[in-house]
Amino acid sequence: MPRKTQIFQVSTLYGAATLAAALDAGLFGPRHEARRVLLVSNNAAVPETALRLDEMHGYARIAGRFDSVVSWNEAISPHHPSAWGPRGNDTVLWQRALRLLWGIDERDLIELAVESIQVNPAQALAAIFSESAVHVYADGLMSYGPTRDKLPLTLARRIRRLLHLDLIPGLKPMLLSEYGVEPELVPDEAFRGVLDEISRDAADDPRLAPVLEEAPTAVLLGQYLAAINILSAQEEEDLHVRMLTGAVRAGHRSLVFKPHPTAPADYSTALSKAAADAGVRLTVLDAPLLAETLYHHCRPALVVGCFSTAMMTASAYFDVPVARVGTALVTRRLQPYPNSNRVPLAVVDHLVPDLEREETPALVGAAPGTLSPLVRAIGFCMQPKAYPQLRESTADWLRNHLADSPGYYFPELRLAELGLPGSHPRSRAKIQVRRAKRVVRRAVRRGVRR
Incomplete structure (x- = not known):
């Protein structure tokens, strides 16, 4: 029977704390049923000069919940995590390379837990591990708003749930709702427990x-x-x-x-x-x-x-x-x-x-x-x-x-x-003029290309 490997992508300590609380609450299944990999991505404009996740208090305690910790920046170097994604015909090669680099058996089933599925590195990971189930977790208030960009249906159909904190009880997230993705709460007591754990680490x-x-x-x-x-x-x-x-x-x-x-x-x-x-x-x-x-x-x-x-x-x-x-x-x-x-x-x-x-x-x-x-x-x-x-x-x-x-x-x-x-009528007229100008510009460009 194939083993299961769960890859948890994080770029902030707050997001990592959210995932740690979800793990502690059993939202990713029993600990013995899967190998867990923490994938750290530094998305700062200049990652080399930015504060690294492993420099923050509490990181080591969170990392201890995983079987291994790997770096997305190192895996795709010299590319930037926010800008790079694989070409369509390269995804199979990239999956083989990453499995080898991260010690994942080629027969292992993959599950992904990612933030910000609309952009890289989450989309790059989902494209590379194209057969994987995807869990999205919300890092903050943006989950209450709409999905920023349209997702390919081949990706949207693989998203199992949206994990989020109950920051505003009674307000349901809009994120991914157009794809039928249901939100699931990370229990308050689990998250507060992780925050307390992180705080103790900073006491000295x-x-x-x-x-x-x-x-x-x-x-x-x-x-x-x-x-x-x-x-x-x-x-x-x-x-x-x-x-x-x-x-x-x-x-x-x-x-x-x-x-x-x-x-x-x-x-x-x-x-x-x-x-x-x-x-x-x-x-x-x-x-x-x-x-x-x-x-x-x-x-x-x-x-x-x-x-x-x-x-x-x-x-x-x-x-x-x-x-x-x-x-x-x-x-x-x-x-x-x-x-x-x-x-x-x-x-x-x-x-x-x-x-x-x-x-x-x-x-x-x-x-x-x-x-x-x-x-x-x-x-x-x-x-x-x-x-x-x-x-x-x-x-x-x-x-x-x-x-x-x-x-x-x-x-x-x-x-x-x-x-x-x-x-007002004046505003609607202004919009109509703008649209007419866009139509004319497109027609001119088509004429020039011909």
Whole structure:
């Protein structure tokens, strides 16, 4: 009887923790029934200079759950994991090569557990191991939004489930739903157990000691939005200063800033100056650990962010009140409309109190009845071809709620493009002119080629 080998692809410690919790909860079957391989992919723009997963606290504990650990970057070197995929006629050769490299018998059945199935390296792995069953796991809030790109049916039919954390109880993920893929929850107690395990591993880090000595009551979460061209570097610095200003206005005198791992050092320099001007203590925690590890050790009374998943884990797993800053600005800057960050932003904007409006920070709790219809309406406007069954409910929602919702949720031009309620004749005319111009340009190109 053939053996089974399960390959678990990860690129972040948070994703690896999600998989570890799924394993601990028995969601991948009994331990003795399969060989388990942890496949680490460093997807940073310049992997050679980025923080490696094995440098983070807790990694070794998670890696210990697997029979072997292998590197995707080394396997496909010198190619970049986000850019490379095999040519169609090379997949058989690549599978043979990887089985040999990773010590997988040619008779072993393969199962894949991957993140972000719409892009590489997940798609490359699925193409190489073309006969494998595929399990997708969600690394954060993006699972609540629609699938970004259309998947080949040969791949979609192999996806068995979507594993996700219950960050917002009652809100069902849209991701992969158009293919009939059912979501499955990773139990809260299993994930919290993994987070506690990771936190214990970081207890002796000397960089954590100064933070604990200052007894911070508020955590500020940095997000490197300039790297993906949503905000300018200056705007992102300003966003962090706004977080600090809001926390100080709320009465906090000792704060800690957890920068994004790829953020430049001068971000924290500008924030430190703002803290000095405000007369408060600010500690910058530039250590290789999860924000959740910080919550575990310093037990803050407030977590402030823009739309980081770590805000939701603070509320869901550590009972820490959260507040947001800057979601409206970032949402207005998202281009194109189907940008995958749109639903996470809308979820946070809808659920989390606005610190700059002096709304009281709070725990998020279960999804209110207003959230799911909003997410479905935004999801349809993002990917109308993938979810045609949502057109009528979206139109009804717009007729009843558009006037009361923030204008940045549904830009008028997008509604005009889709022929939905809320667009004006002038906008629809503008869209028609654009379409006519595109038709003319295509006709000219065809004429030139002839």
